Amino acid sequence: MERKxxxxxxxxxxxxxxxxxxxxxxxxxxxxxxxSMRGNEYQQIYACSQLVRKLKVLEEKGRITKGKSILxxxxxxxxxxxxxxxxxxxxxxxINRMFPGYDLGETTQRIAGGIFEQIKDYxxxxxxxxxxxxxxxxxxVRMMKTGLENVELARQFGxxxxxxxxxxxxxxxxxxxNWQIWETDAFSIYTTSTGEIERGSAAxxxxxxxxxxxxxxxxxxxGHEGYQSRVVETRDFVNIRTERAGFFESRxxxxxxxxxxxxxxxxxxxxxxxxxxIITAPIDGTVAFVHNETLAYQNTAVFKLIxxxxxx
Amino acid sequence: MIDEIIEVAGAELPVDERxxxxxxxxxxxxxxxxxxxxxxxxxxxxxxxxxxxxxHEVARRIRENPSALKGIVDIYPAMNPIGIDSITRGIxxxxxxxxxxxxxxxxxxxxxxxxxxxxxxxxxxxxxxxIHASNIFLTEVPQIRINQLHQDVLVPYARRANVDFxxxxxxxxxxxxxxxxxxxxxxxxxxxxxxxxxxxVTREYGEQLTDGIFSLMKAAGIWxxxxxxxxxxxxxxxxxxxxxxxxxxxVSGIYVKEKAHGSLVREGDYIxxxxxxxxxxxxxxxxxxxxxxxxxxREYPVVxxxxxxxxxxxxxxxxxxxxxGENGTENTI
Ligand SMILES: [Zn+2]
Numbered sequence: 001m002e003r004k005x006x007x008x009x010x011x012x013x014x015x016x017x018x019x020x021x022x023x024x025x026x027x028x029x030x031x032x033x034x035x036s037m038r039g040n041e042y043q044q045i046y047a048c049s050q051l052v053r054k055l056k057v058l059e060e061k062g063r064i065t066k067g068k069s070i071l072x073x074x075x076x077x078x079x080x081x082x083x084x085x086x087x088x089x090x091x092x093x094x095i096n097r098m099f100p101g102y103d104l105g106e107t108t109q110r111i112a113g114g115i116f117e118q119i120k121d122y123x124x125x126x127x128x129x130x131x132x133x134x135x136x137x138x139x140x141v142r143m144m145k146t147g148l149e150n151v152e153l154a155r156q157f158g159x160x161x162x163x164x165x166x167x168x169x170x171x172x173x174x175x176x177x178n179w180q181i182w183e184t185d186a187f188s189i190y191t192t193s194t195g196e197i198e199r200g201s202a203a204x205x206x207x208x209x210x211x212x213x214x215x216x217x218x219x220x221x222x223g224h225e226g227y228q229s230r231v232v233e234t235r236d237f238v239n240i241r242t243e244r245a246g247f248f249e250s251r252x253x254x255x256x257x258x259x260x261x262x263x264x265x266x267x268x269x270x271x272x273x274x275x276x277x278i279i280t281a282p283i284d285g286t287v288a289f290v291h292n293e294t295l296a297y298q299n300t301a302v303f304k305l306i307x308x309x310x311x312x
Numbered sequence: 313m314i315d316e317i318i319e320v321a322g323a324e325l326p327v328d329e330r331x332x333x334x335x336x337x338x339x340x341x342x343x344x345x346x347x348x349x350x351x352x353x354x355x356x357x358x359x360x361x362x363x364x365x366x367x368h369e370v371a372r373r374i375r376e377n378p379s380a381l382k383g384i385v386d387i388y389p390a391m392n393p394i395g396i397d398s399i400t401r402g403i404x405x406x407x408x409x410x411x412x413x414x415x416x417x418x419x420x421x422x423x424x425x426x427x428x429x430x431x432x433x434x435x436x437x438x439x440x441x442x443i444h445a446s447n448i449f450l451t452e453v454p455q456i457r458i459n460q461l462h463q464d465v466l467v468p469y470a471r472r473a474n475v476d477f478x479x480x481x482x483x484x485x486x487x488x489x490x491x492x493x494x495x496x497x498x499x500x501x502x503x504x505x506x507x508x509x510x511x512x513v514t515r516e517y518g519e520q521l522t523d524g525i526f527s528l529m530k531a532a533g534i535w536x537x538x539x540x541x542x543x544x545x546x547x548x549x550x551x552x553x554x555x556x557x558x559x560x561x562x563v564s565g566i567y568v569k570e571k572a573h574g575s576l577v578r579e580g581d582y583i584x585x586x587x588x589x590x591x592x593x594x595x596x597x598x599x600x601x602x603x604x605x606x607x608x609x610r611e612y613p614v615v616x617x618x619x620x621x622x623x624x625x626x627x628x629x630x631x632x633x634x635x636x637g638e639n640g641t642e643n644t645i
Binding site: 087108270271 | 324325327328360401405407408421425447449485488489558560563588590614626
């Protein structure tokens with residue numbers, strides 16, 4: 001394992017800004033795994049740390065294929081993590097909206113550019129990502145439908161779902177999109193949580209990456225065989241929205257299977273406790289996403305369901 | 313004259329409050345179904361306040377001479393009301409740039425819903441002026457920014473708006489989710505004004521743009537009163553991004569400006585410096601990379617390496633406009 005500084009900005013008063021990577025193995029740039037780019041993505045850093053720990057052991061045991069190298073970047077934005085801010089500390093810009101970056105541009109463009117320069121030549125790219133809405137996910141691999149996506153590869157992670165989504169205008173400035181444009185096969189892995197560590201789902205994400213690495217013969221590793229991934233498109237998700245604002249009390253967790261009519265949550269009046277809305281499942285399916293904040297605004301998509309047959 | 317406050321869109325907030333976007337409508341009594349309408353919009357970014365004065369001043373001048381009003385003037389002073397109230401640029405609680413969610417979605421979340429209601433409300437207007445105030449970091453000379461896709465339609469109007477500068481820029485997919493793009497896309501001629509600086513009101517700029525809005529209203533047949541002569545703007549057709557030098561901070565530090573925005577500078581002129589008060593090293597001097605017009609300057613002193621400190625329009629572009637050239641043609645709409 002080699003710990004190295006991939007990008008650095010000299011600061012005025014804070015300690016210098018550093019993006020740190022951990023390299024395993026030597027040779028061809030096989031795969032890069034990146035964790036948080038935003039300050040609230042603790043789970044994503046944690047998942048990387050567990051991957052670093054396991055890869056270190058595998059390397060010591062000589063289980064990394066000769067001529068292959070793996071790079072893990074737990075965090076591309078320690079400044080924001082340490083200040084508990086989601087975005088860049090001074091100007092609130094999002095590093096993951098700055099790719100491919102620009103070395104003579106503004107600060108976050110330079111950071112994105114500096115990182116991208118180091119990681120754009122990898123054959124595979126994996127980002128432990130978080131969603132723009134606060135909530136918990138069923139573990140999944142996400143890919144953008146750029147025309148360059150390779151679904152069969154995504155299945156090799158062995159996660160329950162491979163989710164495809166069509167890029168929206170702002171997606172063109174994300175790492176995942178630019179990786180694909182630069183001919184890296186790019187995947188986003190969503191674990192259950194973001195702002196809190198969930199060891200079980202982090203372990204599942206780590207296993208998924210190791211599973212993929214072994215399928216690609218980058219490492220020799222025997223984990224469990226994983227799932228036969230089901231491929232779904234985001235437009236097939238059934239969004240369930242709040243009709244009223246209030247306190248949100250969920251009765252189900254991400255990954256649960258529910259029958260049509262099952263009570264999923266209640267929205268209550270914060271002053272009187274009266275029920276403003278009972279949210280029920282409109283179909284038989286799997287809960288792919290659950291809102292996880294106490295406050296619910298009006299029209300918020302608080303659940304996303306994937307239709308399933310044979311829910312028992 | 314009709315003078316009323318109308319709710320454009322509303323939603324329930326969790327605890328004993330409604331989110332409401334309101335507009336003020338000033339209309340001639342005789343304005344019938346075919347009457348022309350202008351929308352004066354500001355406050356999409358909650359930390360940009362220059363448009364507040366303009367909204368006030370446009371209404372004040374109309375009330376002073378109500379018989380000159382021939383059409384409808386809708387004034388939207390606060391597109392992002394809780395952002396303005398909480399000194400937040402984006403939409404509070406969502407950490408979302410409101411100018412990246414248009415045209416919105418009636419079936420979408422609260423913010424997408426509000427955005428779609430705003431577009432619905434502005435639809436059918438003859439003209440719209442969307443007033444921004446840069447951000448808290450940079451001061452801008454009054455200018456209009458135009459996406460190249462809409463330049464043929466918008467430049468003739470922009471020239472009536474009494475701004476100092478018109479900057480036609482290249483298109484990018486990211487900008488398709490702005491308020492102005494969405495309105496231009498449905499045929500409402502929408503001008504994006506950037507002027508002054510965030511968190512401040514510059515009265516002089518407010519007066520200048522108000523003059524421009526009355527000149528636009530006159531051209532559109534909404535106003536029949538007399539309007540002041542408007543200034544001839546510098547126009548940059550910068551689709552390829554070659555007309556402007558960007559000054560980015562070479563190091564982190566405290567930026568102290570030397571030249572005010574709007575200055576003409578010569579190559580090598582001293583524009584500002586970056587200080588390091590802790591280490592006390594010599595200040596890093598920032599000089600102009602070429603002759604030109606400094607139309608943006610940094611206001612907020614703290615810079616990271618990369619932070620923008622200014623923009624200079626190349627001298628030849630500036631001169632071409634000033635010496636009649638392509639600007640000397642008749643101001644026709
Ligand atoms: Zn703005």
